[in-house]
Amino acid sequence: MTKITMTVNGKTVSGDVEGRTLLVDFLRNDLRLTGTHVGCDTSQCGACTVHVDGVAVKSCTMFAAEADGADVATIEGQAAPDGTLNAIQAAFQEHHGLQCGFCTPGMVMAAADLLKNNPKPTEAEVRHHLEGNICRCTGYHNIVKAILAASGQDVSQLAAE
Amino acid sequence: MYNFDFEKPTTIADAVAALASDEAQALGGGQTLIPTMKQRLASPAKLVSLTGIAEMKGVCQNDDGSLTIGGATTHATVAAQAGAYPALAALAAGIGDPAVRNRGTIGGSVANNDPAACYPSAVLASGATVITNTREISADDFFQGMFTTALEEGEIITGLRFPVPQAANYQKFEQPASRFAMVGVFVAKFADGVRVAVTGASEDGVFRWSEAETALADNFSPDALNGLAVSSVGMISDLHGSAEYRAHLIGVMTKRAVAACS
Numbered sequence: 001m002t003k004i005t006m007t008v009n010g011k012t013v014s015g016d017v018e019g020r021t022l023l024v025d026f027l028r029n030d031l032r033l034t035g036t037h038v039g040c041d042t043s044q045c046g047a048c049t050v051h052v053d054g055v056a057v058k059s060c061t062m063f064a065a066e067a068d069g070a071d072v073a074t075i076e077g078q079a080a081p082d083g084t085l086n087a088i089q090a091a092f093q094e095h096h097g098l099q100c101g102f103c104t105p106g107m108v109m110a111a112a113d114l115l116k117n118n119p120k121p122t123e124a125e126v127r128h129h130l131e132g133n134i135c136r137c138t139g140y141h142n143i144v145k146a147i148l149a150a151s152g153q154d155v156s157q158l159a160a161e
Numbered sequence: 162m163y164n165f166d167f168e169k170p171t172t173i174a175d176a177v178a179a180l181a182s183d184e185a186q187a188l189g190g191g192q193t194l195i196p197t198m199k200q201r202l203a204s205p206a207k208l209v210s211l212t213g214i215a216e217m218k219g220v221c222q223n224d225d226g227s228l229t230i231g232g233a234t235t236h237a238t239v240a241a242q243a244g245a246y247p248a249l250a251a252l253a254a255g256i257g258d259p260a261v262r263n264r265g266t267i268g269g270s271v272a273n274n275d276p277a278a279c280y281p282s283a284v285l286a287s288g289a290t291v292i293t294n295t296r297e298i299s300a301d302d303f304f305q306g307m308f309t310t311a312l313e314e315g316e317i318i319t320g321l322r323f324p325v326p327q328a329a330n331y332q333k334f335e336q337p338a339s340r341f342a343m344v345g346v347f348v349a350k351f352a353d354g355v356r357v358a359v360t361g362a363s364e365d366g367v368f369r370w371s372e373a374e375t376a377l378a379d380n381f382s383p384d385a386l387n388g389l390a391v392s393s394v395g396m397i398s399d400l401h402g403s404a405e406y407r408a409h410l411i412g413v414m415t416k417r418a419v420a421a422c423s
């Protein structure tokens with residue numbers, strides 16, 4: 001076992017992990033942060049997307065020990081402490097960017113990663129950025145719309161689907 | 162996945178020492194190795210992470226204009242920082258998806274030599290040099306067939322040195338589900354000739370298409386490739402495409418790459 005310490009959503013946490021413990025398992029099983037989902041476990045779907053030192057990664061394809069000393073952000077840290085949703089989460093709600101919600105934590109974290117570097121993306125840029133995030137319900141349209149809306153752009157002209 | 166010991170050294174020397182033991186394996190970004198270990202197709206007793214080694218990260222331009230890229234540099238960093246070699250930066254920006262690019266490394270990709278990977282075509286077409294902890298290997302000697310390279314046991318790619326061509330372009334015909342190259346062609350035009358490297362297509366992994374190189378050296382235009390064809394013998398045939406289809410795509414993608422160069 002290796003002892004690891006990292007910051008998760010601003011709080012310092014520690015734990016003992018095996019070499020093979022994946023970051024997503026440490027988050028879900030040890031820290032009980034079950035908002036980060038495991039869809040495929042084969043690095044295809046992006047449901048497990050979190051931020052490590054400010055960039056999006058698939059937490060099913062990174063060992064927890066690799067995140068020792070890192071600054072990790074998960075879906076649980078996105079809303080304000082009083083529960084007020086952040087702009088991206090609110091836009092997903094407003095624009096019906098989710099149906100079953102399974103992919104949503106990963107979508108929100110991927111969107112946050114995009115908007116940090118590209119605050120006013122085009123529709124094509126949003127779609128391109130979401131290549132690694134699979135949704136089996138929505139057909140993506142309302143997810144793209146929500147992200148464009150969260151970036152402060154007018155989406156009233158986007159076709160409703 | 163079977164369990165293993167995990168080490169994260171901060172220098173190349175410590176990494177090489179840690180890799181000297183039996184059944185130890187290097188871990189780059191893990192974007193290939195972790196899925197492989199989950200399937201129990203690899204079961205190292207020890208993983209030595211290369212991601213904490215500062216001297217193996219980053220892109221720098223040398224006095225002669227060539228670029229040296231650390232072996233543990235992520236695809237995202239190459240995409241952002243290899244602007245002096247635009248075709249290489251564009252190739253890196255097209256690998257997988259953003260999260261894969263934030264973890265996956267150039268050294269891991271080149272060491273793995275997946276027949277459908279993008280980077281090997283850039284390394285071979287550029288005539289790049291693979292730098293390891295013990296020696297320098299030219300691209301022509303490095304790739305030795307699907308998943309096979311000149312690397313010895315425990316040898317790690319610490320960096321790669323790319324001469325910057327006068328013009329270059331990479332065209333990838335994506336396998337739509339995996340986003341790997343179904344066929345990818347990298348064309349690089351230098352003062353003394355043209356190099357064309359093809360990935361995704363051959364059962365022997367990345368290879369140079371020498372007929373196209375000769376034709377393009379005389380006349381660097383898509384038309385120079387008219388009438389040239391790659392034989393489908395030895396091409397990959399799977400549910401995504403037949404050997405004949407891949408052989409045909411090589412011609413198409415090479416023309417597109419040349420057109421995008423000029």
Ligand SMILES: Cc1cc2nc3c(=O)[nH]c(=O)nc-3n(C[C@H](O)[C@H](O)[C@H](O)COP(=O)(O)OP(=O)(O)OC[C@H]3O[C@@H](n4cnc5c(N)ncnc54)[C@H](O)[C@@H]3O)c2cc1C
Pocket residue numbers: 042043044186187188189190191192193194195211232233255256257258261264265266267268269270272273275277278279280316317318319339340341342
């Ligand atoms: C969803 C998805 C899509 C992808 N799409 C593409 C694509 O379009 N094009 C593409 O080219 N690739 C693609 N990849 C693969 C990706 O580029 C990997 O990052 C890369 O192939 C391996 O790099 P890594 O750093 O993750 O290596 P790892 O997975 O850590 O290691 C791979 C192998 O290389 C060895 N190794 C690692 N680093 C070194 C080193 N410095 N020296 C010597 N040996 C080393 C390891 O021991 C292991 O055998 C994709 C991967 C995923 C998950």
Ligand code: FES
Pocket residue numbers: 037038039040041042043044045046047048049058059060061
């Ligand atoms: S669970 Fe990690 S990518 Fe699907």
Ligand code: FES
Pocket residue numbers: 097098099100101102103104134135136137138
């Ligand atoms: S809302 Fe169901 S998977 Fe995306």
